[in-house]
Amino acid sequence: MPSTPTLTKRNILRTVICVAIAAGFFALFNFRSAASTAALKDDIVKAEATRQRQKILFPVYAEFAKTLKTRASTLPLPEPTTLTNDRIGGVQPDISALARSCNLTPQSVVCDPLSLAMETGRMAVDITVTGNLEDFREFYVELGALSYLRRIEHMRVTEAPGETRFQLKTWVAVQSG
Numbered sequence: 001m002p003s004t005p006t007l008t009k010r011n012i013l014r015t016v017i018c019v020a021i022a023a024g025f026f027a028l029f030n031f032r033s034a035a036s037t038a039a040l041k042d043d044i045v046k047a048e049a050t051r052q053r054q055k056i057l058f059p060v061y062a063e064f065a066k067t068l069k070t071r072a073s074t075l076p077l078p079e080p081t082t083l084t085n086d087r088i089g090g091v092q093p094d095i096s097a098l099a100r101s102c103n104l105t106p107q108s109v110v111c112d113p114l115s116l117a118m119e120t121g122r123m124a125v126d127i128t129v130t131g132n133l134e135d136f137r138e139f140y141v142e143l144g145a146l147s148y149l150r151r152i153e154h155m156r157v158t159e160a161p162g163e164t165r166f167q168l169k170t171w172v173a174v175q176s177g
Contacts, residue, residue, distance in 0.1 A: 078147040082173040088113075088123065091172060095127055095143070102139035104131035107165070121176050122150055127168040136166050148172045 083091065092109045099106040107128040115124040129139065143149060153169040 078145050081147040082175045083148050084175050098142055099129045103135040104129040104139050122171040123174045125170045125172055130163050130165050
């Protein structure tokens with residue numbers, strides 16, 4: 001009678017161990033790459049959404065940039081002047097009145113006399129006003145027309161329910177000595 005292979009406990013154990021090792025390698029390499037592939041797919045979806053948004057908004061941006069260039073080129077630049085020491089006190093009322101004339105509410109106009117210690121011939125002025133964006137645009141243009149204004153360092157716009165707050169850090173020219 002021919003001998004038939006019998007499955008012994010040892011052979012079954014070896015087979016189970018080999019299958020477990022193969023499954024372990026498969027799981028280790030496949031699951032890790034599957035997770036990174038899923039993360040890449042999410043990134044691709046986000047990038048595509050951003051690209052679509054930019055594609056939709058680009059014509060609006062191009063029109064805005066064209067309008068901005070047109071308006072900027074038509075605004076007259078004032079003859080630069082400097083503030084004398086006796087006129088520094090008038091900066092706060094001037095800017096507050098300018099804000100009110102543009103239908104904005106001046107929250108604070110603070111001159112920083114310590115900035116004069118840097119001996120740059122400039123003084124920092126922090127401005128905070130509230131109102132709507134259209135009025136702020138007019139204020140911003142009128143502020144740029146002040147002959148002693150040298151630079152607007154930064155602008156922050158924050159919105160709260162029923163109020164839009166505009167914060168500016170500006171520099172005005174002051175006579176040295």
